[in-house]
Amino acid sequence: MFSPLIEDLIRALRCLPGVGPKSAQRMAMYLLEKDRDAAGLLAHSLQQAVEKVGRCGRCRTLTEQVVCALCNNTRRDHSLLCVVETPADVLAIEQAGNYHGLYFVLHGHLSPIDGVGPADLGLDLLGERLGERENGGIVELIIATNPTVEGEATAQFIAERARTKGVAVSRIAHGVPIGGELEYIDGGTLAHAFNSRTVL
C-alpha cells in the first residue's frame, strides 16, 4: 500500500523488541510526517553504535572504549568482582547503588543445547582475571547470574573454577523481594526462601 522505501522502513522497525506491524507503521508515519530530524539522528546513532561499540577488554560489557569507564575507575573496589549475564544487569546493580566493586559480563549463560560453552562466556578471560595478583588481585567473586536453571548451572561452574584459584566465591541472596507480599509470591521463591532461612 505504501511506497517501497516506506514499506522497507516499516519492516525494519519491526526488528525492535515489542514493536508489531501497527506500531511500526505508526512510528514510520510519525518520523516521516513530524520529525525527520530525529529520524536522521536515530539513523546516525544506530550506525555509529553498530560500527563502534564492542566489548570492554577487561569486563566484556558493551562499550566503544578499549577498557570501560567502570573498569578504569580507580575509586571502585578492585578486589570485588561481580559476575552478571548481561550489560543491562550491570545497570540494574549500579542503580541499586550499594555495590562498588567491578563487574564481569558473560553475555549469556551456559547452554549446551544452544552450543554456548565456557569459551563463549569469556570464562578464560575470567580465569586470567582471578589469577592476577597485582594490587592484591580479586579477593571475592560475587555471582549474580539469574536464578534460572541455566543461570544456576553457570554459577556452579564458575564457582568451582574460582575455588581452584583460591578466590572466595559468593552468590547473591534469593528469596521474597523487599516490599513483596507473601500472598503474591510464587511457590518456587517461597520454597527457596524457607530453605535459605537465616538465623535471627
Add this chain to the structure above:
Amino acid sequence: MFSPLIEDLIRALRCLPGVGPKSAQRMAMYLLEKDRDAAGLLAHSLQQAVEKVGRCGRCRTLTEQVVCALCNNTRRDHSLLCVVETPADVLAIEQAGNYHGLYFVLHGHLSPIDGVGPADLGLDLLGERLGERENGGIVELIIATNPTVEGEATAQFIAERARTKGVAVSRIAHGVPIGGELEYIDGGTLAHAFNSRTVL
C-alpha cells in the same frame, strides 16, 4: 552508566512514539547484543526514507516517486476523489477495500491557532485538481477528514470551495460503528447518530 555512544542511541530511540526510557534501553541492548544486522538495516532504511521520501505531486501522500502508485493506477476510478488528513488514513480506507477512487492528503487540518492555513494543506493543488476537465475530471469529492472540531471546519471550507467549481461534494457518514453496542457508545456519537438518522 553506559558509554557515550550507547547513551546517544538510547536517547535517539526515545524519539519514537510510545517509547520511554526503559523501552529505549531495552531496544538498544537488544540491537547491540542480539541483532546488529537488523540495527544496520534499520539505520539504512531510516536514512533512505528521510532522504528520498517526499510527497506525491498529485495527491500529496508520502512516496519516493514523483506520482504515487495509487494516482498512476489506471484501473481505479479517476472521477472520485477522497480527501483525508494523513497518509495513514489512506491505508485505513484501502484496507477496508470498498473504495476504488483516488485520494488527496491534507497532512493536517485547518488550525489558525497553530498557523495552519489553506496553503499548508495544499488546497491550491486540490483546487487545480477539481478544475481539471480531461477524461471527465473529478465528478465527486468525498470528504473524510476526522470528525473533530478542526476536521469538521476543514470539511466545510473544502466543501464550499468545491461547490464553486461545480463538483458534487459528500461527507462520509458518522454514527454508531458497525458491531458497536449502544451501551458503550459516547454521547456525542449517539446524538449525531440520532440527528443524522436515515429513512427506512
